[in-house]
Amino acid sequence: xxxxxxxxxxxxxxxxxxxxxxxxQENELRIGYLAPLTGGLAQTGIDMRDGFLLxxxxxxxxxxxxxxxxxxxxxxxxxxxxxxxxxxxxxxxxVHMLIGGVLASTGYALAPVSTELKTLYIPSIPAxxxxxxxxxxxxxxxxxxxxxxxxxxxxxxxxxCDQGYxxxxxxxxxxxxxxEVVGGFQKTFEDCGGKIVQKIWPPxxxxxxxxxxxxxxxxxxxxxSLMVAAMPAQFIKQLRSAGYKKPVLGGGTSxxxxxxxxxxxxxxxxxxxxxxxxxxxxxxxQEFVKAYRAKFGKVxxxxxxxxxxxxxxxxxxxxxxxxxxxTPEEFIKTMQAIKLDAVRGPxxxxxxxxxxxxxxxxxxxxxxxxxxDKDELWNTVIKTYPNxxxxxxxxxxxxxxxxxxxxxxxxxxxxx
Amino acid sequence: xxxxxxxxxxxxxCLLALLVLVPMGNSFVVLxxxxxxxxAILAMSLDILLGxxxxxxxxxxxxxxxxxxxxxxxxxxxxxxxxWDFWLMIPIGMAVGGALAALFGLxxxxxxxxxxxxxxxxxxxxxxxxxxxxxxxxxxDNGITLKGGxxxxxxxxxxxxxxxxxxxxFFAATLFALYVLIRSPFGKSLLGIRERxxxxxxxxxxxxxxxxxxxIIAGAFGGLSGVIWAHANGIVTPETxxxxxxxxxxxxxxxxxxxxxxxxAIGSAIVFGLREYVSTLVPWWQYVLGGVYVLTILYLPSGLxxxxxxxxxxxxxxxxxxxTKMTTAPSSH
Numbered sequence: 001x002x003x004x005x006x007x008x009x010x011x012x013x014x015x016x017x018x019x020x021x022x023x024x025q026e027n028e029l030r031i032g033y034l035a036p037l038t039g040g041l042a043q044t045g046i047d048m049r050d051g052f053l054l055x056x057x058x059x060x061x062x063x064x065x066x067x068x069x070x071x072x073x074x075x076x077x078x079x080x081x082x083x084x085x086x087x088x089x090x091x092x093x094x095v096h097m098l099i100g101g102v103l104a105s106t107g108y109a110l111a112p113v114s115t116e117l118k119t120l121y122i123p124s125i126p127a128x129x130x131x132x133x134x135x136x137x138x139x140x141x142x143x144x145x146x147x148x149x150x151x152x153x154x155x156x157x158x159x160x161c162d163q164g165y166x167x168x169x170x171x172x173x174x175x176x177x178x179x180e181v182v183g184g185f186q187k188t189f190e191d192c193g194g195k196i197v198q199k200i201w202p203p204x205x206x207x208x209x210x211x212x213x214x215x216x217x218x219x220x221x222x223x224x225s226l227m228v229a230a231m232p233a234q235f236i237k238q239l240r241s242a243g244y245k246k247p248v249l250g251g252g253t254s255x256x257x258x259x260x261x262x263x264x265x266x267x268x269x270x271x272x273x274x275x276x277x278x279x280x281x282x283x284x285x286q287e288f289v290k291a292y293r294a295k296f297g298k299v300x301x302x303x304x305x306x307x308x309x310x311x312x313x314x315x316x317x318x319x320x321x322x323x324x325x326x327t328p329e330e331f332i333k334t335m336q337a338i339k340l341d342a343v344r345g346p347x348x349x350x351x352x353x354x355x356x357x358x359x360x361x362x363x364x365x366x367x368x369x370x371x372x373d374k375d376e377l378w379n380t381v382i383k384t385y386p387n388x389x390x391x392x393x394x395x396x397x398x399x400x401x402x403x404x405x406x407x408x409x410x411x412x413x414x415x416x
Numbered sequence: 417x418x419x420x421x422x423x424x425x426x427x428x429x430c431l432l433a434l435l436v437l438v439p440m441g442n443s444f445v446v447l448x449x450x451x452x453x454x455x456a457i458l459a460m461s462l463d464i465l466l467g468x469x470x471x472x473x474x475x476x477x478x479x480x481x482x483x484x485x486x487x488x489x490x491x492x493x494x495x496x497x498x499x500w501d502f503w504l505m506i507p508i509g510m511a512v513g514g515a516l517a518a519l520f521g522l523x524x525x526x527x528x529x530x531x532x533x534x535x536x537x538x539x540x541x542x543x544x545x546x547x548x549x550x551x552x553x554x555x556x557d558n559g560i561t562l563k564g565g566x567x568x569x570x571x572x573x574x575x576x577x578x579x580x581x582x583x584x585x586f587f588a589a590t591l592f593a594l595y596v597l598i599r600s601p602f603g604k605s606l607l608g609i610r611e612r613x614x615x616x617x618x619x620x621x622x623x624x625x626x627x628x629x630x631x632i633i634a635g636a637f638g639g640l641s642g643v644i645w646a647h648a649n650g651i652v653t654p655e656t657x658x659x660x661x662x663x664x665x666x667x668x669x670x671x672x673x674x675x676x677x678x679x680x681a682i683g684s685a686i687v688f689g690l691r692e693y694v695s696t697l698v699p700w701w702q703y704v705l706g707g708v709y710v711l712t713i714l715y716l717p718s719g720l721x722x723x724x725x726x727x728x729x730x731x732x733x734x735x736x737x738x739x740t741k742m743t744t745a746p747s748s749h
Contacts, residue, residue, distance in 0.1 A: 038702055073695075073696060074695050074699070076691075076695075080451075080649040080651060081692065083651060084444075084448070084692055085692070085696070088696060091442065092443065092444045105653050105655075108559070108561050108651070109650075109653075112562075112650060116650075174549070175548075175556055176556055176557050176558045177557075203548075406551070407551060
């Protein structure tokens, strides 16, 4: 019995001893990076990581003069795992900041952790509107370097209205991100005089759109789709083969560079909006696309660009802070004041710590780009809305007075 | 000392070791141990069905989820359960878990084997569907973040170590309660049902009622683990009630050893250890987890708790071989 006891205690002691505390180095910037590396979102997580690491590699693993210790954790696409890993990064590895997460739910899970542990959190992908809108006061240690869900879709609604579309049907994945994208589009489109006449909500992960496509109202001028993950390619293929001839507009993730390689020629001519396009014809972007493609063998998606730019923003911030990380408060204040000419275009921050940036209206075209010799699908920029804030033209106070976009807000006044 | 007493003594020593050693570890270890123990309550509740009644359920996450969502909802919208009323939240969570099980049991208990598995799976998915689509209550895909943090009532549970002690207390209490349950005449008749349902029926036992009550008890403890889980993570999402949570609980129980009660706890510790600790060390942690599952199923059908039995068997066969050697040796001369 005594022997048994001894071995049990030994085992437990070994298990506890395994967790060796990190030894802090002089002038070291410890970054805790959370991305899904296993599970359904793994490829997204890899794009994110690659974007960030590309910047680090190009700059000798230094940000603002500090040596970077990059600690990557697999958040598995689950909010509760992200919380555990975040706490591990802060409490055990003593990181200066947390970066990442993909899903809005992960963003909402990590933000309170940053508040609780008084640690800087940069959601470099999670786009949930309220992270930097109505709930911002709860998250004093958060600054976002990506976008808010409705930000690109306010201009898209305006654009659709300018094209002379009067009636539009929306078909979008049935979850918070879908509501915010459709909500933003509907708001500006209807304020301009258009009418959303029908809203269809297929569940997230739908692969067979057979039950939904025939219900699309025939008298509508166009369709707005918001699909994610494996849905976009399936949807557009099925829509077009069902004989639908009218224009199709898309929320950002319906046509981003992450899904475009898996899509066919039926997408040519479709229009979508986002704060980045890999086909953006600027020297900065061309350089980025070439470097990224040479290293990882694929065209960068906005997941890659957003994280590349996040690294660049940290670089600039640390430089301004004199090559050291002081406090999260000071870091945020400094970053918020930065104006950067990034890969995606000029970036500055609004008072709610969300980027003010160009929104690109993009059309899918098949062409050669940046000297690559094959015909490929690219998101050609056809219109740029410069320096768009998350509040569009409504103004901060007025915008925040309305509730967050939801399945029933704005209400569908013209649906029957 | 009888073997039974020895086993109890070992479990108690392990629990004490856990209680003493974990707080000495770093904060991540404390956090993981807390999560593993909260989930172990769910695995043990499932063991009542799987190991002691012979019912493999794939819907245990439903009660877990209901407990967790209710905790988060009441805390966020009514501020309930964040002070001393946390102690009310425990029986409420258990009652709601039990009530849901009482409802689901009406559909599920009539079936056995694969059909029982399918029905519980379907019912579990109903709860997941609600969590996912009923936006105004569950927050849909985003889930509910507990804004008020963990309860505080003299003891500050926002401190991870204090919360660890609390979770430990509930874990130990559950282990004790379920142990008493399976040692009771009621527990014995459950075992009888597992072994031979027909005979129990012929002996005059109301088999349906026994199963039904076991189902409700399992649901109640599932609700309890949900309440603790919600506070352990500070967020409840549809991920909490998704099918994989049920599968996880089932696999943990099988891994540790069904019908042993502590098996669920051991399985939980191993799965959380591999999934959340080893994943911080190596990127190929999934292979390790998969390998452990496969090896267990191949070589230890009775789970890790079956190891001592295996060792005994092996020793006995060794002894037998030695004695046969000794008896045959002189004749070879």
